[in-house]
Amino acid sequence: MKIFKNSIVSVFSVLVGLALSTSVSMAEDFSAGSNAKEFGLEEEVKSTFSAKVVDMVCEIAGDCSDNCGNGERQLGLVRDADNKLISVLKNGQFSFNGAAEDLLPYCNKKVDVDGLMIGDPEEFNTQFYMVQLIREAGSDKWNKANRWTKKWAERxxxxxxxxxxxxxxxxxxxxxxxxxxxxxxxxxxxxxxxxxx
Amino acid sequence: MKSHFKLFSVAVVSVFTCFANINLAFSATEPKPIEIKGEIIDTWCYLSGVMGGQDAVIGTAHHTCALWCTAGGIPVGVLDEDGQIYMVLKLKGEDTLKQSDSIMEIQSDVITAKGLHYVRDGVNYLIVEDVIANDGISNFNHEDYGSVPPNSFPKKYLSNQ
Known part of the structure; x- marks a missing residue:
């Protein structure tokens, strides 16, 4: 009987732990350790986290392509901490550049990123990302997310x-x-x- | 003892189900067919506030900047009449960052599209299968805001003609 009771308590602890970790991760603060530059944007929050780089069309619709679309598709980040898909709107440059060129070398790889979450979460249910720095998981060297103009010049x-x-x-x-x-x-x-x- | 166990079990299941439902609701990706009418917008300027208020970063006022952002690879969205944004992932079978004119030609236009709607982590995504109507640009807000940003219209336009 005692073993039965202990088992029930253990199962309960695991379930509550899982439930709590879900709720905590939804509200987690990712600003600690960020070196992102501030831009003074709408509801801007510095944010650094580990994630996997994904092809958005593949991740959302299951329509996958070689090498994440080879630069023809938007790429996103699935954050390790909460498995949330982060829509990346912008790289770190000032001149109207998206982030696909900067994420493409890391297609389907684990990375660390640093940048800004922006946008009013109450109005749009979530926030969106501007990636400023990126590195492959395990690397010490951060790379600036500023490849776009060079790639444009090549094209x-x-x-x-x-x-x-x-x-x-x-x-x-x-x-x-x-x-x-x-x-x-x-x-x-x-x-x-x-x-x- | 038996009733305590029952109560305890119900509580466990309730707590877990509650949190599990929240998580599933934010990560659902099942597509739903949709017919949507809205303006094609530049999502970065609209969501970030970098160029000012939302009313100024749509329509004619922001048309040239929207072209810049689209050519620059910033995600394009459809802003519907309720103010909801749908991030466009594909346009009539074409990937949105393909270096073609298709997505450039509809910037700032009010379109009616048929396609598939996905919701993932609070964001609306759209695979546009067909544009069934294009009403063109219908928001003439340059009359109120000029060009946004100001340098998106040439300073010496007339003398350069």
């Missing part, structure tokens, strides 16, 4: 020149040429310029 040798990439990008220039800066055509651009310049 667009004909766009070489002065000024930021987004003013030379062929796809951007094609759209602006076709529909203007406001997407309403050249006449709207001229009207705006006449009124404001």
């Amino acid at each position: 667009n040798p004909e766009a070489k020149g002065k000024g930021p990439w987004f003013r030379r990008d062929p796809r951007v220039k094609k759209q602006v040429e076709a529909t203007g800066y406001f997407g309403l055509g050249k006449e709207a651009d001229i009207a705006y310029a006449k009124e404001n310049q």
Whole structure:
């Protein structure tokens, strides 16, 4: 009878422990030890954690591709601490760059990342990530998440020149040429310029 | 003793089920067919507040910046009429970071799309199977905000024409 009672207590302890660890991890603070730069963004919180780099389409929809889509798909992070899928919107650069190029070398690998969680969790149910530093699990060397512009230059040798990439990008220039800066055509651009310049 | 054991068992199951349900609710990935109408937006500027309030980082005011962000590989979203954001994972069979014009051509447009809706950890994701209507740009907010950011419209536009 005593053995039976002890077994019940043990099972109960394990179940409560599991339940509590679930609830704790949902509210865990990942800011300790972060060296991320602050940007003053909406509900910004420094956040460093260990995770696995995943192809988002594969992870969510089960539609998997070689090497996480070879740069053609968004990549994300499944955080070790709570198995939560983190949507990564941005790398550490200042010029309108996503993070897929920075995560791609770590496709399906375990990494440590450092950056910022951003966005109002009450309005959007969660927060999103800006990765600034990344390293493969077990490595001492952090790498800056700033590969995007170099990769863009390799893809667009004909766009070489002065000024930021987004003013030379062929796809951007094609759209602006076709529909203007406001997407309403050249006449709207001229009207705006006449009124404001 | 027997009734205590029963009560104890119910309590254990209840506590565990409660927490397990919370966890499952946040990680569900079962797709649901969806027809959705909304504006194609640049998710970074909308969610981060880096360029100002949400009303200023959509529509015509933010059109050129949305092109920059899309070409830059920032995830594109659909902002529906209830203010919910759906992160677009695929557009008509095409991966969203493919260097094509498809995703560029619909920036700031209000579209109606059919596809598959997934929810994972509180985030809405969308596989767009088809765009069944495109109403074009319908938010002319450059009349209120100008170009956002200001340098997304050339300083000397007229003299360069």
